Amino acid sequence: MIHMEGVSVVYPDGTRALSGVDLQVDRGEFCFIVGASGSGKSTLLQLLYRELVPTEGRVIIAGQDVAGLPRSRVPMLRRNVGVVFQDFRLLPDKNVWENVAFALDVVGASRREKFRKVPLALELVGLGEKESSLPNQLSGGERQRVSIARALVNNPSILLADEPTGNLDPDISWEIMQLLTNIAERGTTVLCATHDRIIVDGMRKRVVSLVGGTIVRDARGGGGYDEP
Ligand code: ADP
Numbered sequence: 001m002i003h004m005e006g007v008s009v010v011y012p013d014g015t016r017a018l019s020g021v022d023l024q025v026d027r028g029e030f031c032f033i034v035g036a037s038g039s040g041k042s043t044l045l046q047l048l049y050r051e052l053v054p055t056e057g058r059v060i061i062a063g064q065d066v067a068g069l070p071r072s073r074v075p076m077l078r079r080n081v082g083v084v085f086q087d088f089r090l091l092p093d094k095n096v097w098e099n100v101a102f103a104l105d106v107v108g109a110s111r112r113e114k115f116r117k118v119p120l121a122l123e124l125v126g127l128g129e130k131e132s133s134l135p136n137q138l139s140g141g142e143r144q145r146v147s148i149a150r151a152l153v154n155n156p157s158i159l160l161a162d163e164p165t166g167n168l169d170p171d172i173s174w175e176i177m178q179l180l181t182n183i184a185e186r187g188t189t190v191l192c193a194t195h196d197r198i199i200v201d202g203m204r205k206r207v208v209s210l211v212g213g214t215i216v217r218d219a220r221g222g223g224g225y226d227e228p
Contacts, residue, residue: 001027001157001189002048007057009043009213017043018213021057025191027157030184032200033193034225035210041193044210045160048191049081050074062157079107081158082151086166088143090135096122096146097131103150121149125179141172148179152188159183161192165199173199181205197225 002025009018018040025031033041046052047059050066059066062080069077082103090099100121101114109117122128125145135143144164151159161180165173177192177199184190194200200207201224209217209225 001025001029001062002191003058003060004044004047005058005060007047007054007059009040009047009052010055016213018047018054021213021215023208023215023218025189027189028184028187029206030181030190031192031206031208032203033191033208033210034195034200036195039210040213041195041210042162043213045083045162045191045193048158048160049083050077075107079154080156081160082154082156084144084147084151084159084161084164086163088135088140088147088167090143090146090150092135095132095134096127096138099135099146100150100153103153107154117153117155118149121153124152124183125149139172140168141175144168144172144176145179148176148183152183156188158189158191161190163194163196164192165194165196170198174202177203200225 002023004021004023007018007021010016021044033044035041043052047054048061053067061077066077091102097118100118104114104117122131125148127142127145127149130138130142165176168176180190180192204222207219207223208215
């Protein structure tokens with residue numbers, strides 16, 4: 001599903017954020033990307049929704065070379081790749097239903113499609129009852145569930161989560177990780193960038209470790225933050 005080969009990213013100011021990254025992630029796989037702040041985790045995820053293109057190397061998603069994608073095809077890619085952030089990024093003056101529907105608006109979905117897909121996505125994250133609430137009426141965990149519903153409503157092949165539990169209490173963080181695990185079990189490839197050792201150690205999933213923009217370890221069979 002995801003194939004990176006010899007990928008380097010150098011920002012315009014000369015900062016080298018990734019060097020010689022090779023990574024392959026299969027369909028339905030759950031994979032942590034771990035590393036200290038500044039190790040390149042966000043940069044790696046940004047390549048996968050084409051927020052960035054690599055300076056060197058190739059990024060292939062579902063058989064398509066992302067760098068070579070014509071501008072007109074980028075919306076197609078973004079439909080296929082959902083993204084979740086630490087700070088949720090919900091629209092504060094729109095309710096839960098509208099926040100999720102927004103992801104369908106931007107790809108030009110019909111009203112009918114929205115009425116079919118939004119309830120399914122909210123059901124999946126366990127928020128069927130909260131569709132009329134505004135974000136500020138929700139707990140942090142519920143807000144993150146809304147953002148996961150929004151990321152999934154287009155039925156993407158890949159879900160990227162950038163520090164999804166960074167603003168959440170430990171108990172709620174576990175619930176969110178359980179939800180992401182269930183999503184992977186349904187066949188969506190999940191990449192989760194984090195520096196939360198306790199979560200990673202507890203999950204025993206695949207762990208790819210970055211140090212200074214280079215992959216230094218890939219515990220494919222599942223591991224902890226530091227040890228295989
Ligand atoms: P992480 O997500 O692991 O904290 P990042 O991918 O955000 O790491 O950053 C990797 C490196 O690239 C860091 O040295 C960071 O300062 C640098 N960096 C990130 N974004 C930019 C940018 N837009 N311009 C220049 N340097 C950047």
